[in-house]
Amino acid sequence: MDVLTExxxxxxxGRPSSVRTDARAPWGLHMRGTGFHVVLHGSCWLVDLGGAPPVRLAEGDVVFxxxxxxxxxxxxxxxxxxxVAEERFDGPSPIRSLRVGADGPRTRLLCGxxxxxxxxxxxxxxxxxxxxxxRTGEHPQLTAAVALLGSELEHPRGGSDGIVTALVDSLLLYILRAWLEEGRPEGAAAGWAAALRDPAVAPALAAMHDDPAAPWTVRSLAALSGLSRAPFARRFTALTGEPPLTYLTRWRMTGAARLLRETDAPLSAVASRAGYGSEFAFAKAFKREYGLAPGRYRRRATG
Structure with a gap:
């Protein structure tokens, strides 16, 4: 997989949950959660209860x-x-539906x-x-994904449940890619956005993600970038916020934690896939990163 996907x-x-909403003014929905809202038809307002100014969303807009x-x-x-109480949602489909409001102007939303x-x-x-x-009109691929969602929701046919679920699952990647390509990220996120495109840093990141268990050194990663060791290390650190081998260790431990949570692979296999020749060395590195021994982490995550 590419770096952004990983x-x-x-x-x-888990899997995202989604709700298709048919709203007629006046209407208002109080929500909480990490996710997206797509305006399929009409318009509405996003009001952040934390005090930020309201944002008007037009047809085709996506907010994450x-x-x-x-x-x-x-x-x-x-x-x-x-x-909205759970019993207000209709239908057995993975994409649940909801009708709210009165008889005013209509807005249709997909929220995930x-x-x-x-x-x-x-x-x-x-x-x-x-x-x-x-604004999806500025991002052709995101526009196409939203159009496909709208079409499947408006005219469901055989296979629509699977298609819509897959599109919703993929929409996060479309949103983040569009945001990164807009060039609007600031601060640390701006550094990472640049790192994913940087001709020297991007190949090193891709190599570490492609084969985290390989015996990478700053010198071998620099060779992929076309730079010598010191300039590469400075450039990598400036964009990502940490030195190459620090990032490599973090990524190895991230992958190991996923294996511990999601599989029953023995610790020796997890250690090997994280690039460690012994369970002891792996356990020591993992505890330094997560504050727990691998076995205890697995029990807590799966218990």
Whole structure:
């Protein structure tokens, strides 16, 4: 997998949940969670209950909320949001449906919630802005994905449940790629956005993600970049915020933690796939990174 895909997969857990909403003014929905909202038809307002100014969302807009914060979607910023009980959702489909409001102008939405592991997020994900607002007309691939979603939801046929679920699952990657390509990231996220495109750093990142168990050194990674050892190390550190081998260790431990959570692979196999020749050396490195021995981490994560 490419670096962006692996970064997202390293923090995403489970499957996203989604709701198709048919709303007629006046209406307001009080929500909480990490996820996205797509305006399929009409318009609405996003009101951050943390105090940020309301944001108007037009047809085709996508907004991604990277933190589990309280917010309201409504026909008007002054319309209060209601909490919706579980029994209000209709249908056995993976994409649930909801009707709210009265008989005013219509808005159709697709809202999805992702489950992200915030315990030790990858720095690219950890430095996302609270709200990412994208206009799909400026991003052809994202526009196409939203159009496919809208078509499948409006005219479901055989296979629609699987198609819609896959598109919702992929939408996070479309959103992050569009945001990175817009060139708007700031701070640490800007460094990572540049690192993924940098002709010297990107090949080294790809190599570490492709084969984290390889005996990488700063010299061997620099050889991939076309730079000598010292300039490469400075450039890598400036863009990602940490030296190459520090990042490599972090990525190895991230992969090991996923194996411990999601598989029953023996510790010797996990250690080998993380690039360690002995369980003892691996356990020592893992505990230094996570504060727990691998076995205890597995029991806590799966218990």
């Amino acid at each position: 970064v997202v997969e390293s923090v995403r857990t 909320l990277s933190e589990s914060s309280d917010h309201v979607l409504a026909d008007d910023p002054r319309t209060p949001g209601e909490h 919630t992702y489950h992200l592991d915030r315990a030790r997020p990858h720095p690219l994900v950890g430095h996302l802005p609270t709200v990412i607002h994208l």
